Amino acid sequence: MxxxxxxxxxxxxxxxxxxxxxxxxxxxxxxxxAQPIDLFYWFSQYASSDLVSAGMSEETLQKLHDSQIPLDERWAEFAPFWVSVRTTGYGRTLLLAARDLFQVEDIAEHTYRVLSEKIAASNxxxxxxxxxxxxxxxxxxxxxxxxxxxxxxxxxxxxxxxxxxIRMNDFIIPCNRLEISMLERRTGVTIHSLNDLLKAIDVALERAVAANVVGVKVATAYERSLFFEKAAQADAERVFNRVNRHPARYRADFEIGKHRPPVSWEEAIPLHDYLMHQVIQRAIEYHLxxxxxxxxxxxxxxxxxxxxxxxxxxxxxxxxxxxxxxxxxxxxxxxxxxxxxxxxxxxxxxxxxxxxxxxxxxxxxxxxxxxxxxxxxxxxxxxxxxxxxxxxxxxxxxxxxxxxxxxxxxxxxxxxxxxxxxxxxxxxxxxxxxxxxxxx
Ligand SMILES: [Zn+2]
CATH class of the missing domain: 3.20.20.140 (Metal-dependent hydrolases)
Structure with missing residues (x-):
């Protein structure tokens, strides 16, 4: 055919x-x-996940991106996993890029140096x-x-x-005071109440529309379910008040157990549900x-x-x-x-x-x-x-x-x-x- x-x-x-x-x-x-680029720049997403899925440790993956480590050393750690990843859709895509854009027929022991040099030279x-x-x-x-x-x-x-x-995740799923303070810095709005947070959302969207954005993006399915119940404002506000009083540091700290989150993902659902509906209503107003x-x-x-x-x-x-x-x-x-x-x-x-x-x-x-x-x-x-x-x-x-x-x-x-x-x-x-x- x-x-x-x-x-x-x-x-x-x-x-x-x-x-x-x-x-x-x-x-x-x-x-x-402004960045140093080499072959492993191509393993900053997708194929990187397949490497981990194939058994590479997160530490080894991090090393691939350390340009202080000689390329040969990084290749030696990478090669045993690449054998398994080269056959996935992500692997095929990189092989196609190497062939078409750099005239390098393979990503292999005998080609990786020249491919890496060509990628660096293209920058x-x-x-x-x-x-x-x-x-x-x-x-x-x-x-x-x-x-x-x-x-x-x-x-x-x-x-x-x-x-x-404009990516709205940070406005929809805030979990602690630190994250809310970052929204304050981004918008210039002081946030002490749920209404203040809505004002911050308005300011962010007004600026984005003035900058001619063509849509709103929501990628919260990494953190929570796509089911956004219609929550009452009072329930959302109660959760907001708990979220906003916690002097949290980084969400990553919670994930590795250093701090207990003041509000769990489950408890935060009414707030996050409410904010998602608010963002959609505003996107409609702006025809985004x-x-x-x-x-x-x-x-x-x-x-x-x-x-x-x-x-x-x-x-x-x-x-x-x-x-x-x-x-x-x-x-x-x-x-x-x-x-x-x-x-x-x-x-x-x-x-x-x-x-x-x-x-x-x-x-x-x-x-x-x-x-x-x-x-x-x-x-x-x-x-x-x-x-x-x-x-x-x-x-x-x-x-x-x-x-x-x-x-x-x-x-x-x-x-x-x-x-x-x-x-x-x-x-x-x-x-x-x-x-x-x-x-x-
Ligand atoms: Zn994407």
Whole structure:
């Protein structure tokens, strides 16, 4: 099938589509230029989690990122695990990046030095333009800036490549006074009551809207369930008062048992539920879509059932006027995701991250979504990488997958070739332009 004339026609049409990439964590080029980069920079996410899953210790993983340690020493610790990780979707993506962007055929004993040198040498101005525009043909990427990756303020994000969203987690799930004081610093609002916290949320959103954000992002499925009950303000305020009086240090301290949290995750539920509803109501007022992480969490040892998108039904039911961009096809809950996007006019299914988690799952899911979900509500690509080489390789896999699935649909007599071409443009570009009301 892959070699058929039909596939070649569809694949070359798909190649010409300037992508609207619904989700990235890419740092600004200036931030990247300020860092030493080598091969192990590519193991700062995803493949790193597979290394741990394969048995690498967290300590060894940390060592990979210590550029003071000679590359050869790090390779020696890495190689026994890479043998197992190179075959996963994440591993394949890095091999593709090495081949396509650096003409290095493998990540192996005989190639790692030269690949690492080439990656280091690429760290010059203009690399983003080359990779994102010239090679990946990504016209615009919606970026969810992570503070630990890049502290660049929303106002200064490079609009040649990116349109930012504002990440609201810190406003929705505060757990102690330290976290609330950080919200004070971010917004300039003194917070002594739940109402003050709502004022801080207003200030953050007003500033973000003034900086032309194109959406709101919520990734709380790493910490808690996606079921946000409608909580009474009085219950939320009682929890807030307990959270805010605790002179806590870092949440990590609680996690390793140094301090007892004043309010457990379970006890904090009414506050966090309440704040989520408040954030959604404000996103609606500003006409901003709400991007929600559902499904697999990055890293290891997560509570996966927290992220089942079916937990969102009450929000989808109540907030009909919102646009919910539901991430990662809900993987491994693709069927549940299809059901939601089929039922609810405000639910959109987004395949960001999925083509690298498993190219095969992405194709299966796309087959299912095409048959179940109206064509205006499927978003076909979001790179979800911190580094541009990953975003590039992901875009190649996504284009291949879309072309392959559409070819199969035409060969099966399900779509005409014209319908397939129209669908490709919707999946990879037009739907995102419409949902995010992008100015391109
Ligand atoms: Zn992400």
């Amino acid at each position: 892959i070699s058929s004339e039909l596939y070649r026609r569809i694949r070359s049409e798909v190649e010409t589509i300037p992508l609207i990439d619904t989700h990235e964590h890419l740092m600004s080029e200036a931030t990247r230029l 010059t101005g203009g690399w983003y333009h080359h990779v994102l525009k010239e090679r990946a043909n990504i016209e615009l990427a919606i970026v969810d800036p992570l503070e630990d990756v890049d502290p660049t303020p929303l106002e200064e994000i490079d609009r040649r490549f990116f349109a930012p969203v 879509p709400i991007q929600i992480h559902t499904g697999l969490q990055e890293g290891n040892g997560n509570f996966i059932a927290n992220s089942n998108p079916l937990h969102l039904v009450n929000l989808l039911t109540e907030y009909r006027e919102a646009r919910f961009d539901l991430f990662h096809a809900g993987y491994p809950y693709q069927g549940e995701m299809a059901t939601l996007a089929k039922n609810f006019p405000n639910a959109y299914v987004d395949l960001c991250w999925v083509h690298v988690i498993s190219p095969w799952v992405a194709r299966q899911a796309l087959h299912e979504f095409i048959e179940t979900v109206p064509a205006n509500k499927i978003l076909g690509f979001g790179g979800d990488y911190k580094f541009v080489e990953g975003a590039y390789a992901h875009s190649r896999i996504a284009r291949d997958n879309v072309a392959e699935v559409l070819t199969e649909k035409v060969e099966a007599g399900y779509l005409t070739e014209d319908e397939a071409m129209g669908l490709a443009a919707k999946l990879l570009r037009e739907n995102a332009l419409q949902i995010f009301r992008l100015p391109v």
